[in-house]
Amino acid sequence: MNKSKLAIGLFVAGTLTAVFGLVIVFVGPIIIDDQIVKNLVIDPKNEISYTMWKDIPVPFFMSVYFFNILNPTEVLAGEKPMVEQRGPYVYRKRLQKQNITFHPNDTVSYLEYRSYYFEPSMSVGNESDVVTIPNMLVLGAAVMMENMPIAVRLLLSATFKGFKEGPFLSKSVGELMWGYDSKLVDFLNKWFPGMLPSTGKFGLFSAFNNSNTGLFTVHTGKDDIRLIHKVNSWNGLTKLIYWRTPQCNMINGTAGQMWPPFMTKESTLPFYSPDVCRSLELVYQREGTMKGIPLYRFVAPKTMFANGSDYAPNEGFCPCRQSGLLNVSSCRANAQVFISQPHFYNADPVLLDYVQGLQPIEDEHGLFIDIHPNGPPHNGHPANLTQLWEALESTWASIPVECSRVHALMN
Ligand SMILES: *[C@@H]1O[C@H](CO)[C@@H](O)[C@H](O)[C@H]1NC(C)=O
Ligand SMILES: *[C@@H]1O[C@H](CO)[C@@H](O)[C@H](O)[C@H]1NC(C)=O
Ligand SMILES: *[C@@H]1O[C@H](CO)[C@@H](O)[C@H](O)[C@H]1NC(C)=O
Ligand SMILES: *[C@@H]1O[C@H](CO)[C@@H](O)[C@H](O)[C@H]1NC(C)=O
Ligand SMILES: *[C@@H]1O[C@H](CO)[C@@H](O)[C@H](O)[C@H]1NC(C)=O
Ligand SMILES: *[C@@H]1O[C@H](CO)[C@@H](O)[C@H](O)[C@H]1NC(C)=O
Ligand SMILES: *[C@@H]1O[C@H](CO)[C@@H](O)[C@H](O)[C@H]1NC(C)=O
Ligand SMILES: *[C@@H]1O[C@H](CO)[C@@H](O)[C@H](O)[C@H]1NC(C)=O
Numbered sequence: 001m002n003k004s005k006l007a008i009g010l011f012v013a014g015t016l017t018a019v020f021g022l023v024i025v026f027v028g029p030i031i032i033d034d035q036i037v038k039n040l041v042i043d044p045k046n047e048i049s050y051t052m053w054k055d056i057p058v059p060f061f062m063s064v065y066f067f068n069i070l071n072p073t074e075v076l077a078g079e080k081p082m083v084e085q086r087g088p089y090v091y092r093k094r095l096q097k098q099n100i101t102f103h104p105n106d107t108v109s110y111l112e113y114r115s116y117y118f119e120p121s122m123s124v125g126n127e128s129d130v131v132t133i134p135n136m137l138v139l140g141a142a143v144m145m146e147n148m149p150i151a152v153r154l155l156l157s158a159t160f161k162g163f164k165e166g167p168f169l170s171k172s173v174g175e176l177m178w179g180y181d182s183k184l185v186d187f188l189n190k191w192f193p194g195m196l197p198s199t200g201k202f203g204l205f206s207a208f209n210n211s212n213t214g215l216f217t218v219h220t221g222k223d224d225i226r227l228i229h230k231v232n233s234w235n236g237l238t239k240l241i242y243w244r245t246p247q248c249n250m251i252n253g254t255a256g257q258m259w260p261p262f263m264t265k266e267s268t269l270p271f272y273s274p275d276v277c278r279s280l281e282l283v284y285q286r287e288g289t290m291k292g293i294p295l296y297r298f299v300a301p302k303t304m305f306a307n308g309s310d311y312a313p314n315e316g317f318c319p320c321r322q323s324g325l326l327n328v329s330s331c332r333a334n335a336q337v338f339i340s341q342p343h344f345y346n347a348d349p350v351l352l353d354y355v356q357g358l359q360p361i362e363d364e365h366g367l368f369i370d371i372h373p374n375g376p377p378h379n380g381h382p383a384n385l386t387q388l389w390e391a392l393e394s395t396w397a398s399i400p401v402e403c404s405r406v407h408a409l410m411n
Pocket of ligand 2: 107
């Protein structure tokens, strides 16, 4: 059996499409009107916009797809993994800002809590569907074990056998997402404390429900509307510590839900995503409309996850593999986790050769955010925020849409 090929095969097949709900976006009307600017500022006195900011009233959805491995036995014998996409399993996401504290320098801190609720009506399949994916515990342990003494390695592989854990895992979607009991996890926590990020059940998203995304301090826009929503610090840090260059460690832009008003086609949408462990920036692609509302579409540039040799500014995110993969192990407790766009969209096409069943398509797999730049048509009158919001709300409510997609890949 060709071992390195197997490792790469698993690494690719381990792909889990998780659509993080960075999502939607609302930018206030654009007529330069002092009153409107004042109304946008994050301030409890601006009832409508403050309430929208605090408990964003549009529904957020997270759609999760799994790549079910169809030929696990053959993969162990050295064949190429064959995958079938399952899903979406759609979760409604409730966001609530808490611990809101205003500071005298026109910034405000908050914790944003998220909770998830399965939406059967929007899903294809249900949480009891069983899928086969690579066993991240076993593969992760195998990678960590490479540098351990032989005695420990023998002990661990005997343990895997004892607990009947192999390189693949067939479990229900609900268990894979939100955690399952595992004797192996109990064993690892007892004998190798700190090896796993959490001590409870093991699941891909078990740490997400009812957790917060860290303490954000953002500008209220009171001093300068152009700074509104811009992140000043995250968990007390004004720059990150995960990456190797100051440029890669910068916390740019907003928290990814709202941006300052007055967007143009030259604007970019920078944001910091704790889930991806870095700042990202979307660039203008084209105009569009949705139910008569004008939209600008901003998309991920091709270089977003390019490696350091393809795009020098990304050198700080390395050690890298092929372009299109972001190595996030430094912010995931050193686990070997990579992030890509779904189906390796905008990644090195060679990745598609390692596994059968992937087909990147821009419309389905590209990361984008539609943003309302200017307010609705208004004959020179300032846009009515409430009206606009209602229009948007009904639009979003009818669409099970991810406006942004990121894809986590584990090996
Ligand atoms: C948030 O507020 C709660 C209740 O007021 C408090 O117990 C908790 O310590 C606060 N958390 C942070 C991180 O400030
Ligand atoms: C504003 O004040 C907060 C709290 O004291 C502090 O964390 C933050 O760094 C300050 N921001 C600026 C831009 O001065
Ligand atoms: C998330 O937590 C909430 C509140 O505890 C609970 O009602 C909900 O069922 C949980 N969601 C999932 C998917 O487990
Ligand atoms: C999930 O779907 C299967 C097959 O369609 C069905 O038998 C089962 O009852 C469903 N489970 C739930 C909880 O709806
Ligand atoms: C942050 O913004 C600066 C200035 O625009 C840019 O040079 C840098 O590459 C950005 N960093 C990230 C990680 O996006
Ligand atoms: C960077 O990406 C290119 C294209 O995907 C690839 O040919 C090259 O080997 C990668 N470099 C490293 C260091 O992995
Ligand atoms: C990912 O990055 C970590 C350091 O952050 C490094 O130790 C590891 O070797 C990298 N993984 C790969 C496969 O390049
Ligand atoms: C804005 O629209 C809402 C809902 O259509 C309406 O109730 C409100 O009176 C309007 N406000 C102004 C200033 O026109």
